[in-house]
Ligand SMILES: CC(C)[C@H](C(=O)O)[C@@H](O)C(=O)O
């Protein structure tokens with residue numbers, strides 16, 4: 001039976017980088033992999049066409065697809081829209097709609113790009129961290145929330161951090177299993193000295209640790225984790241944390257590599273269905289100029305092959321092709337350095353396809 | 357009239373580092389400054405003596421004092437105490453009791469210690485950021501909170517993020533005024549794309565910006581701020597943010613310098629009364645060994661002179677004395693490097709006193 005990938009180019013550089021990732025996937029299609037692509041808009045592009053950032057048209061395609069490949073959403077032209085219409089609402093809505101509770105964000109330093117980091121080489125050489133972020137709970141989604149006017153006419157803002165133990169448990173299992181396949185070290189990040197919600201988080205992590213005796217579990221306060229990522233990032237193997245702390249720490253960890261244009265991400269539900277997107281944003285400043293780095297999106301497609309289609313062979317082939325174009329010295333502007341060859345977004349795509 | 361400093365040595369290395377800071381303050385006392393010191397326990401030390409981390413004895417002394425000088429709280433022997441008895445509860449309680457809503461945390465890279473940073477010299481040379489963190493509101497203190505058992509016997513954790521516009525306004529004014537005295541750039545950090553509480557934060561910052569036309573206000577999402585601190589920290593002058601984001605970002609920013617043993621902090625109320633403490637913790641592993649770095653505490657005393665006693669001259673003298681001992685090559689273990697002279701905590705105190 002033909003499987004389906006929902007392709008959501010999104011905004012800004014989204015369409016350019018998605019085009020290159022689709023070309024890469026088409027290589028396997030041509031070799032006989034039975035797959036089809038269905039395109040739909042998300043974010044600003046969806047607002048332009050349908051007046052909402054996650055329209056029914058897109059919902060239907062994504063719900064029926066076996067996996068979703070996303071470019072990026074957002075742009076300055078949407079900044080003044082009402083909150084529920086803004087591009088990032090589309091992203092939050094699709095995460096919730098497809099129940100994509102497990103966000104996997106690798107922070108890997110490619111040896112060829114070691115100079116791009118602002119950290120000293122000895123601190124980041126060989127860096128390979130996987131951040132597992134809970135993505136459908138926490139202060140992102142819980143009620144009550146909002147800005148309200150009090151009796152005296154003044155305003156107050158409220159949001160609610162909430163985790164049910166089942167939400168913590170399921171992301172915990174994902175994180176322990178990921179650690180089992182790597183270096184068997186899991187660091188759970190909380191603020192249990194202040195926030196009861198994260199005290200429960202810590203308790204549940206300790207409970208399920210019994211199921212994974214081969215994994216070494218540690219706990220760290222979020223403020224300390226933000227420090228330790230700067231001080232000695234290589235102490236970490238897998239980190240697991242809630243939605244808001246994960247938002248902050250995964251971005252910090254990505255930037256340790258200096259080449260966020262290389263970093264993919266996966267957001268999975270219970271059945272392995274997932275949404276795959278680069279860790280970087282929609283970069284409106286260079287959109288439409290064929291300058292963007294498509295490698296994070298291409299590597300996201302590799303994660304998709306691995307997690308949603310069990311095609312480890314294809315995934316490895318893509319990852320090796322990316323390494324080989326880096327070795328050849330090809331670089332888009334964001335990762336360019338002296339002595340390398342500056343290429344466009346589509347030329348980078350050409351090179352990956354050729355390397356396959 | 358004699359003014360009073362409440363001195364809270366606290367736990368771990370607290371007593372050692374406090375002793376050196378008090379010696380430094382005594383230099384000015386001997387020169388005729390009319391000041392007295394009143395000692396009281398906080399944190400674990402208070403639990404040991406009174407059974408609670410912020411006892412009435414300490415409350416009375418701190419409420420009556422003109423300023424509070426704190427070492428650090430916490431230690432592994434208190435880890436299994438009930439939540440309300442733990443050392444950090446003493447810290448949260450004194451902040452709330454004295455209404456210390458404005459936490460000022462400088463992240464400064466001393467040229468003599470540039471090598472201590474894990475970041476490349478060109479990225480951090482000359483770094484001088486001031487983080488203004490709101491300290492008595494947000495998810496730290498708001499209700500409802502707690503872990504509760506649901507009807508089906510499962511558990512759920514809840515905390516509440518809440519800011520009233522008046523809380524945002526008063527910390528905003530502190531931040532704008534701090535920026536006026538520095539490079540006139542203020543970056544307000546929020547997560548307004550997701551959290552309504554921080555959307556109100558952003559609105560209020562924009563409102564009060566009108567009072568400070570000479571300050572350039574910008575806004576940044578917290579995830580991006582965590583990245584930008586790694587990527588290009590020198591873009592920042594003053595940053596202002598809420599309690600939980602400030603907890604995370606101020607620790608990240610401190611660690612950019614690599615020498616957190618050098619960084620002081622001030623927590624102020626509306627009248628300029630404040631609590632002054634080093635940014636680092638109680639370091640139980642080296643407690644009682646006369647190895648700790650007292651400079652962050654000594655520099656906290658300098659902040660106290662400046663903010664609570666309007667003694668800018670004394671404050672400057674201390675800061676210059678610290679710079680001069682660094683220039684002499686004296687280093688405690690945490691900031692030691694080849695070619696320098698390793699000194700103990702008390703020898704470092706001797707040197708600062710001598711330099712005064
Ligand atoms: C755009 C925003 C809502 C989103 C988030 O906060 O989750 C983004 O920062 C991310 O990490 O994917």
Ligand SMILES: CC(C)[C@H](C(=O)O)[C@@H](O)C(=O)O
Pocket residue numbers: 193194223444447448603
């Ligand atoms: C000890 C803890 C409660 C405290 C905080 O979170 O505020 C500490 O991390 C700090 O930043 O002073």
